[in-house]
Amino acid sequence: MVNKLQMMRKHCCLLFCSIMLVAVSQVFAQNPIIRNQYSADPSARVFGDKVYLFPSHDIFAREGKGRIGWFCMEDYHVFSSANLTDWTDHGIVVSQTATPWTKQDAYSMWAPDCIERNGKYYFYFPATPKDTAFGRGFTVGVAIADKPEGPYIPQATPIKGVRGIDPNVFTDKDGQAYLYWSNGNSTGGNIYSAKLKANMVELDSEVKTFDELPTKGLKEGPYMFERNGIYYLTYPHVENKIERLEYATSNNPLGPFKFTGVIMDESPTGCWTNHHSIIQFKNQWYFFYHHNDYSPNFDKARSVRADSLAFNTDGTIKKVIPTLRGIGVTIATSQIQIDRYTNLSEKGAAIEPIDTADRFKGWQTNFSEVGAWAQYNSVDFGKKPLKTVSVNEMSRTGATLQIRTGSVSGQIVAEVKITPSTNWKITTATLVKSPNGMQHLFVVAKDGKQVAVDWVKFE
Numbered sequence: 001m002v003n004k005l006q007m008m009r010k011h012c013c014l015l016f017c018s019i020m021l022v023a024v025s026q027v028f029a030q031n032p033i034i035r036n037q038y039s040a041d042p043s044a045r046v047f048g049d050k051v052y053l054f055p056s057h058d059i060f061a062r063e064g065k066g067r068i069g070w071f072c073m074e075d076y077h078v079f080s081s082a083n084l085t086d087w088t089d090h091g092i093v094v095s096q097t098a099t100p101w102t103k104q105d106a107y108s109m110w111a112p113d114c115i116e117r118n119g120k121y122y123f124y125f126p127a128t129p130k131d132t133a134f135g136r137g138f139t140v141g142v143a144i145a146d147k148p149e150g151p152y153i154p155q156a157t158p159i160k161g162v163r164g165i166d167p168n169v170f171t172d173k174d175g176q177a178y179l180y181w182s183n184g185n186s187t188g189g190n191i192y193s194a195k196l197k198a199n200m201v202e203l204d205s206e207v208k209t210f211d212e213l214p215t216k217g218l219k220e221g222p223y224m225f226e227r228n229g230i231y232y233l234t235y236p237h238v239e240n241k242i243e244r245l246e247y248a249t250s251n252n253p254l255g256p257f258k259f260t261g262v263i264m265d266e267s268p269t270g271c272w273t274n275h276h277s278i279i280q281f282k283n284q285w286y287f288f289y290h291h292n293d294y295s296p297n298f299d300k301a302r303s304v305r306a307d308s309l310a311f312n313t314d315g316t317i318k319k320v321i322p323t324l325r326g327i328g329v330t331i332a333t334s335q336i337q338i339d340r341y342t343n344l345s346e347k348g349a350a351i352e353p354i355d356t357a358d359r360f361k362g363w364q365t366n367f368s369e370v371g372a373w374a375q376y377n378s379v380d381f382g383k384k385p386l387k388t389v390s391v392n393e394m395s396r397t398g399a400t401l402q403i404r405t406g407s408v409s410g411q412i413v414a415e416v417k418i419t420p421s422t423n424w425k426i427t428t429a430t431l432v433k434s435p436n437g438m439q440h441l442f443v444v445a446k447d448g449k450q451v452a453v454d455w456v457k458f459e
Helices: 002-023
Strands: 025-028 040-047 050-056 075-081 086-095 113-117 120-127 139-145 165-171 177-185 188-196 223-227 230-237 244-250 258-264 277-281 284-291 303-309 349-353 363-367 373-380 388-394 399-405 411-418 425-430 438-445 451-458
Touching: 040 113, 040 277, 040 284, 040 303, 050 113, 050 284, 086 120, 086 139, 113 165, 120 165, 165 223, 177 223, 223 277, 258 284, 363 438, 388 399, 388 411, 399 451, 411 425, 438 451
Parallel strands: none
Antiparallel strands: 025 086, 040 050, 050 075, 075 086, 113 120, 120 139, 165 177, 177 188, 223 230, 230 244, 244 258, 277 284, 284 303, 349 363, 363 451, 373 438, 388 425, 388 451, 399 411, 399 438
């Protein structure tokens, strides 16, 4: 009997460890920054010495599970990073089936937010209530945790007096917290706000409607922050046919606000939605948003991106131009995905998916002309000498790649001789010179023969 109990305990321990390994997994930087699942509507927050990311989680609807061809979300994950490069997935923190007041088959857990107050973490999320006593359409609930990664305990009821989606919480310097949300349709709608009580789960004022914002077209997804005494109300807005990201400014968190400018233009590939957050981390401002990178033909399956953000001297925001390189420093001994390039030669270099049937396998860089190149910035080569470089590649004809640093005509650190193959393989070359410190990396086609590159790694 004792042996059987010991075996059962060992089995449970192994099962628990397996579950934890699945729940807490690594995903890596470069855009999209979440690369193991669809994600959208990112709310980024700085808690301690880490950035925590609270996105929504897109899945594909199917018969009996959501509305086919529409947004479908049943739960939320939380991610964290200390360096904006390596992101840890902490697993599911809130789901529709584990929340007392939500309709269990609505699949409508849209854009969330999270805030810390007095050592507790308050996670705000919109959903469809199962009881019409809470109102029709969407309302907003709260789940509370002792740690930013959870576990979160949903409250029994949603916030009274809130009808809408996309909750955002802002705490002013005097300690007063405000809740912002939106409600509308494709022809219009408004953004609203109210003070929150100290318990963070009840309104403490009348609801304010920001009717001074542009009236034409849908407005949603508010995100408030303050810098140098200026309050920035940022939001997606359909000025024309799809959403662009705009902002208005005020000297008060409840306005009135004056439309000030555009932060990010409409998606060039037609992704209808965008949703964002803005943080300052280690003296740099960052802009988190989403795009349909992994699902280019279906914009209801999106992926979180991030880029740097900057201000003009008068406090206005410089427009953010989306990049594939994104943010964070890449360690030379990790897999450097050069398809997430900083710059690419005008001819002879192109980006394509490795597998169109499974885009989570990522992309490849195809070189086809002499001198074609891909530039990848901010690679940390460290101080210790490196000996080799490995390239995950495929070439039917064989080819030669030059690995350079500094510029496209800069120091050659290795030449990689690639043999013909119809399958992906790893080719390793000895370095002729070991780079050190922070460098910009260039991969250059020496002979113009066709070759596909997945990643580059130094050892």
